[in-house]
Amino acid sequence: MHSQISSLEQTPTRPRDAWSAVGSMTLCVAMLIASEFMPVSLLTPMAADLHATEGLLGQAIAISGLLAVATSLFIATVASRLDRRHVLIGLTAVMVLSLGLMAEAPDFGLLMLARALLGITIGGFWSLATATVMQLVSPAQVPRALGLMYMGNAAATALAAPVGSYLGGVVGWRGVFWLLVPVGVLTLLWQALALPSMPATRSIPASRVLGLLKRPHVRTAVMASMLTFAGAFAAFTYLRPFLETRTHVSVTELSVLLLILGAAGFVGTSGATVLLSRWLYPLLWACPLLLGLVTLGLIELAPVVWMTAAGLACWGALNAAVPVAWFNWLAQEVQDEPEAGGGLMVASIQMAIMAGAGLGGALLDHGSVNATFVGGAALLLAATLVAASRRRLQAV
Incomplete structure (x- = not known):
């Protein structure tokens, strides 16, 4: 490095x-x-x-x-x-x-x-x-x-x-x-x-952005980050129909739950910032692991509003920590090409968000909202496996 x-x-x-x-x-x-x-x-x-x-x-x-x-x-x-x-x-x-x-x-x-x-x-x-x-x-x-x-x-x-x-x-x-x-x-x-x-x-040159994929640790990071964001947005995009059909919330309750979800992002952002200096690489695999487990847990917690609120708070905090961790990885592991690395990271994340939302919508249309959450959790757990090796995320 x-x-x-x-x-x-x-x-x-x-x-x-x-x-x-x-x-x-x-x-x-x-x-x-x-x-x-x-x-x-x-x-x-x-x-x-x-x-x-x-x-x-x-x-x-x-x-x-x-x-x-x-x-x-x-x-x-x-x-x-x-x-x-x-x-x-x-x-x-x-x-x-x-x-x-x-x-x-x-x-x-x-x-x-x-x-x-x-x-x-x-x-x-x-x-x-x-x-x-x-x-x-x-x-x-x-x-x-x-x-x-x-x-x-x-x-x-x-x-x-x-x-x-x-x-x-x-x-x-x-x-x-x-x-x-x-x-x-x-x-x-x-x-x-x-x-x-x-x-x-x-x-x-424009070729330098995609040229970063020749670096093994960058390829691994791009795969792990894409799986993470795709899994998160497969579930996030369809939170409203999940809460309306599984938790049966009113419009007021829906607004409160979404506010809880978003406000928990402050905790996740602050917590990730504090932990970065010593725990950057564990965060890269622990966040998608815990996010996947909480996503599955929401299916079971859905019938009880206050338990769903607690689950959404955890989900919001973990989800907010993800971009903080990955862009700090970029600053640390692609120091010689931060502009090109930023372009590659943003492009891969945006594509992952669109793919995740598309997958979640297909599962919702052809299955159920539970299937959407299971699909999102599966991608998050796959991201965990890819990001689990610190050595594969570091430049030689």
Whole structure:
């Protein structure tokens, strides 16, 4: 394993400036998560207003994932020729534009365009995030900085669905997206003030991203991470029908349970950040193992609401710890190619999320929601087996 970052030069910023820059990225992460998943809680009114079926609208939402995959594979090449500060600010501006277009979309076609633009920001920003953090702070502070950034992830995950659902009833679904626009502008201004200049230092050809797969430990990590995210999203995507048909919750109970699930992400993110320095590799296999067991346990706990709530809290905490662990693995084991590694990781995760959601939906349509959860748990346990060998996840 490389002992130092050989190809990145630390930007000379004062500690306070560096953490302000990390804070601006944290807010952008929260905005990205909220923008990506807010439509899930607004699907019905959006479909009615745009004269589309819910299934068709779901495809529009999914297009952001497809564009995220494409962007993540090529963003390192583009960013390597430009000042990364300008790239990140540009990506955030595209996000703000997409929110405005979603709020004003008169038809399905413009909504598709808006979601495609959002996908570009998702793929580009996430791919560059780890490399940027590694450039902003000292190596010893990278785990803490990544943990802070993922607090934005946890906050948005906790609040997007319940807040979106509530505000949608008050100001309408278009009003919800308009409320996100000024927060996006605030994010843009904060980045413009806080992010230092990060000039290009070398050119990264597009082939370098997929070229990382020639490294055995990267291939193993990609397989393990894809199985983990596919398994998690096979279950997560269909939590609502599970809770409605197996736990028989009311709308109010559903909102509370989803809030518990999301709020537990704060615990998972904080706990993973604390454990990273000594327990990174055990986390990579223990999280999918425990997540798979809890997923199976929810099937048995479903008839009792309070026990289901406890199970969802455990599920939310474990699920939130997964990306923190994998992106810290990236910072540690692909130190010489953080931009290319970030692109490969984000592309593989986005593909895994789409595949997992597709598998879960097929099991739901042709079997039952229990089959969906069993299928998700099976993928998670497979991920455990792949990630169990620390030696196979480390560079030679």
